[in-house]
Amino acid sequence: MPKQFTLNKKERLKKTKLIEHLFQSGKKITAFPLRMHYLFPEQADAPLQAAFSASKKNFKRSHERNLIKRKLREAYRLQKLPLQTEIAGKNQPLILFFVYNGKEKPPYELIAAKMQELLNKMLLIVQAHEADTPNT
RNA sequence: ACUACAAACCAGGUUAUCGCUCUCCUGAUAUUUCAGGAGGGAGGAAAGUCCGGACAGCAUAGAGUAAAUGCACCGGUUAACGACCGGGGUGGAUAGAAAUAUUCAUACAGCGAGUGCCACAGAAAAUAACUACCUCCAUCCGUGGGGGAAAAGGUGAAAACGUAGGGUAAGAGCCUACGAUGAUAUUUAGUAAUAAAUAUUGUGGGUAAACCUUGCAUGCUGAAAUGCCAUGUAUACCAGUGCAGGAGCUGCUCGUUCCGUAUUGCUUUGCAAUUCACUGGGUGGGUAGGCAGCUAGAGUUGUACAGUAAUGUGCAACCCAGAUAAAUGAUAACCACUUCCAAUUAAUUGGAGGAACAGAAUCCGGCUUAUCGGUUUGUAGUUUUU
Numbered sequence: 001m002p003k004q005f006t007l008n009k010k011e012r013l014k015k016t017k018l019i020e021h022l023f024q025s026g027k028k029i030t031a032f033p034l035r036m037h038y039l040f041p042e043q044a045d046a047p048l049q050a051a052f053s054a055s056k057k058n059f060k061r062s063h064e065r066n067l068i069k070r071k072l073r074e075a076y077r078l079q080k081l082p083l084q085t086e087i088a089g090k091n092q093p094l095i096l097f098f099v100y101n102g103k104e105k106p107p108y109e110l111i112a113a114k115m116q117e118l119l120n121k122m123l124l125i126v127q128a129h130e131a132d133t134p135n136t
Numbered sequence: 137a138c139u140a141c142a143a144a145c146c147a148g149g150u151u152a153u154c155g156c157u158c159u160c161c162u163g164a165u166a167u168u169u170c171a172g173g174a175g176g177g178a179g180g181a182a183a184g185u186c187c188g189g190a191c192a193g194c195a196u197a198g199a200g201u202a203a204a205u206g207c208a209c210c211g212g213u214u215a216a217c218g219a220c221c222g223g224g225g226u227g228g229a230u231a232g233a234a235a236u237a238u239u240c241a242u243a244c245a246g247c248g249a250g251u252g253c254c255a256c257a258g259a260a261a262a263u264a265a266c267u268a269c270c271u272c273c274a275u276c277c278g279u280g281g282g283g284g285a286a287a288a289g290g291u292g293a294a295a296a297c298g299u300a301g302g303g304u305a306a307g308a309g310c311c312u313a314c315g316a317u318g319a320u321a322u323u324u325a326g327u328a329a330u331a332a333a334u335a336u337u338g339u340g341g342g343u344a345a346a347c348c349u350u351g352c353a354u355g356c357u358g359a360a361a362u363g364c365c366a367u368g369u370a371u372a373c374c375a376g377u378g379c380a381g382g383a384g385c386u387g388c389u390c391g392u393u394c395c396g397u398a399u400u401g402c403u404u405u406g407c408a409a410u411u412c413a414c415u416g417g418g419u420g421g422g423u424a425g426g427c428a429g430c431u432a433g434a435g436u437u438g439u440a441c442a443g444u445a446a447u448g449u450g451c452a453a454c455c456c457a458g459a460u461a462a463a464u465g466a467u468a469a470c471c472a473c474u475u476c477c478a479a480u481u482a483a484u485u486g487g488a489g490g491a492a493c494a495g496a497a498u499c500c501g502g503c504u505u506a507u508c509g510g511u512u513u514g515u516a517g518u519u520u521u522u
Contacts, residue, residue, distance in 0.1 A: 012461080051461055063495045066462090074466050077155065097461095108466070
């Protein structure tokens with residue numbers, strides 16, 4: 001029986017080119033203090049990949065950025081399952097990029113709630129995406 | 137017991153659930169993935185990138201000189217250092233009547249080489265002369281001019297050694313005594329810096345974190361180094377060809393090396409001057425990747441010996457992060473620590489909090505800066521008991 005709440009190297013977005021492409025032509029959803037960029041690329045290593053970031057402008061210390069990224073990863077890891085099962089049934093990969101926009105260190109409960117909001121919206125978008133461009 | 141200061145050390149723990157990264161083993165898949173198991177997984181500063189190295193690449197025939205940068209009491213330690221240890225000098229603070237003791241700071245060579253600068257005030261901030269002093273001349277008796285001198289006054293952060301006496305027209309280290317202090321020499325103590333004593337000689341400021349002088353040291357670039365692999369296209373180097381130049385000596389000067397060639401001139405196998413194109417795709421550059429570099433080391437721990445110490449030597453045991461949009465986390469409970477409130481049996485219970493600074497990126501030795509709280513040791517003070 002495979003594990004459910006994993007987040008290993010394959011599920012993290014690493015390719016610089018893909019990230020640049022995502023920021024140039026991707027779309028975004030905001031649920032302050034979180035912002036999510038998303039894109040349906042033509043090719044990817046895994047069906048669902050995600051990356052996390054915190055602005056260096058707001059958090060100058062590296063350990064603060066590390067802490068926020070860890071909390072983001074944790075929230076994503078525990079709540080991504082519905083989206084993952086939805087996207088696994090299709091032939092279309094999806095990449096996500098989460099940015100924390102706030103200026104103060106957030107508690108985990110806030111991040112978890114906002115993450116759930118974003119992922120629910122994304123789930124609707126994925127279902128609609130299938131309707132717009134049906135598989136051939 | 138408490139308080140203050142200094143130094144050293146530590147940087148919450150356990151369990152459960154869900155995860156991350158690396159290594160090894162087993163099984164499956166069938167060649168890079170999955171599952172299971174075992175083990176490792178941030179710091180005292182990982183930080184700032186301020187010094188010093190290791191390591192790597194490039195450069196490097198020589199001499200002289202200059203420049204630039206850094207350092208600057210003495211001895212020692214070290215791979216090395218601008219670091220560290222010990223000692224000395226200088227300047228504070230505390231205690232003491234004093235000698236002295238404790239403790240803190242110290243870019244601590246030279247202004248007895250040259251040049252410059254020294255706000256305000258003051259006559260003057262460096263070949264000193266405003267008031268006042270002495271003397272000579274003139275005088276309308278108010279004073280004016282020349283000379284001497286640097287004691288008194290006032291200014292200032294700093295005023296041309298201090299006090300007393302002699303001396304003088306008035307004065308002055310001008311002379312003498314005592315004292316202060318610099319330089320030189322000798323002796324004694326010390327490896328030395330230096331200290332003490334004696335002698336000679338000086339006393340004409342300060343400033344070198346002003347230029348500068350003296351002595352010593354120093355190639356340049358940093359893991360985005362560097363090597364290999366794959367991808368891949370325009371042209372810099374390289375190779376070849378021709379009617380040919382090219383390479384190097386950090387700047388300058390002197391001097392000079394190697395390979396190669398045509399033209400012109402002349403004193404003709406020598407000397408002097410002058411002189412770039414084409415072809416190929418071996419080397420290199422850019423772009424986004426992978427592997428190596430990449431963690432066994434000036435290593436860690438313990439111990440014995442040497443040394444005042446920094447540190448060194450011997451022996452034994454151990455292997456202890458290796459990520460790359462960047463792992464080491466999240467949640468809960470309990471136990472320790474601590475703050476506040478309440479209750480009482482006065483050291484316990486209950487409730488609500490707090491837990492810093494901060495995240496490895498090739499690796500070491502330092503320095504600097506940030507830091508909630510705790511432990512130990514030493515010194516000083518106060519209080520209690522005997």
